Amino acid sequence: MSSFFEAQGLNYSVRSQSRSFFQPRPARPILQNINLHLAERETLGIIGSSGSGKSTLARILSGLLQPDNGHVSLRGEDFTNATSDVRQKLRPEIQMIFQDPQGALDPRQTVREIVGEPLLPLSLTQEEREQRIVNVLRDVALPSNSLNRYPRAFSGGQRQRIAIARALITKPSVIIADEAVSALDVSTQAIILNLLLDLQERYGLSYIFVSHDLAVIRHISHRTAVLDAGHIVETGPTADIFSNPQHDTTRSLLAANF
Numbered sequence: 001m002s003s004f005f006e007a008q009g010l011n012y013s014v015r016s017q018s019r020s021f022f023q024p025r026p027a028r029p030i031l032q033n034i035n036l037h038l039a040e041r042e043t044l045g046i047i048g049s050s051g052s053g054k055s056t057l058a059r060i061l062s063g064l065l066q067p068d069n070g071h072v073s074l075r076g077e078d079f080t081n082a083t084s085d086v087r088q089k090l091r092p093e094i095q096m097i098f099q100d101p102q103g104a105l106d107p108r109q110t111v112r113e114i115v116g117e118p119l120l121p122l123s124l125t126q127e128e129r130e131q132r133i134v135n136v137l138r139d140v141a142l143p144s145n146s147l148n149r150y151p152r153a154f155s156g157g158q159r160q161r162i163a164i165a166r167a168l169i170t171k172p173s174v175i176i177a178d179e180a181v182s183a184l185d186v187s188t189q190a191i192i193l194n195l196l197l198d199l200q201e202r203y204g205l206s207y208i209f210v211s212h213d214l215a216v217i218r219h220i221s222h223r224t225a226v227l228d229a230g231h232i233v234e235t236g237p238t239a240d241i242f243s244n245p246q247h248d249t250t251r252s253l254l255a256a257n258f
C-alpha cells in the first residue's frame, strides 16, 4: 500500500499565560517529533491517556492547528507550509468529525445548510449542490425529509450521521475522527462504526481515528499508534498492539480498558 498521507517531525508547544511581562513561562511541548503515515483506504487508530496530545494531533493533521515545525502532506503536497491556493485545493480532501454532534452543528441551520456548507467555496450550480446533498444524506441513511429540519429534531446517532454527511460531501480522501462515537450509547456506537466501515469501502476513504476507547480502536483500525506525553511510543498492526504490546504505556492502557 502506498502511503499518501504523512506527518513528519511534528512539534507543537503552547506558551502559557505569562506571569508578568518580565517573567514569561517557557513554552510547554505538547507534541514532540511525531512521524506517521497512512495508506489509501487504511484506518490508523490513535490511543493514549487523557492529556497525551490526541486532540491536538488530530487538529494539526486536519490543518486546523499549525505545528511549530514539521509538516503534514497529502500525495506529497505539504499543506502546513503551503500557499493559500494549495491550502484551498487540499481543504476539501481532509475533513474532521468531532465527539459532540450537538455542539458541532449550528442549531439555527437546517440540515440542507449544514451539510451543504463545505460546498459553498466550490463553483457548483444550485441544482448540482442540491443533488450532492440529497445523495450524501441517502449514503448516511438519513430520511429524505431531513433537509428542512433542524439538528434538535434528531437523535444523537442521527446528529452524528449529519456530521458525517457534512464531512463526506466534499468527497475527501481522509477523514479524521476525534472521539467520534464517544458521546453515543454502545448500540448506537456499533451502528455508526459499521456505517463508517461501509462508507470507507464505498468512498475509498482513509481514516485517522482518535479514541480513548480501545474497543472502538480494535474494531475499526488496521494499525494503531500509542501516544504518551506527546510522543508516539509504539505503532503497529492493531492485532499486534493488542495481543503483544511492547511498551509499558500500551500495557497499562490495555490493563485499564479490558
Ligand SMILES: Nc1ncnc2c1ncn2[C@@H]1O[C@H](COP(=O)(O)OP(=O)(O)OP(=O)(O)O)[C@@H](O)[C@H]1O
Pocket: 014, 016, 030, 048, 049, 050, 051, 052, 053, 054, 055, 056, 057, 212
Ligand atoms: N491551547 C492550549 N493551551 C494550553 N495547554 C493546552 C492547549 N491545548 C492543549 N493543551 C494541553 O496539551 C495537552 C494535550 O491536550 P489534548 O487535548 O491534545 O490531549 P488529549 O489526549 O486529547 O486529552 P483528552 O483525552 O483528555 O481529550 C494537555 O495537557 C492540555 O492541557
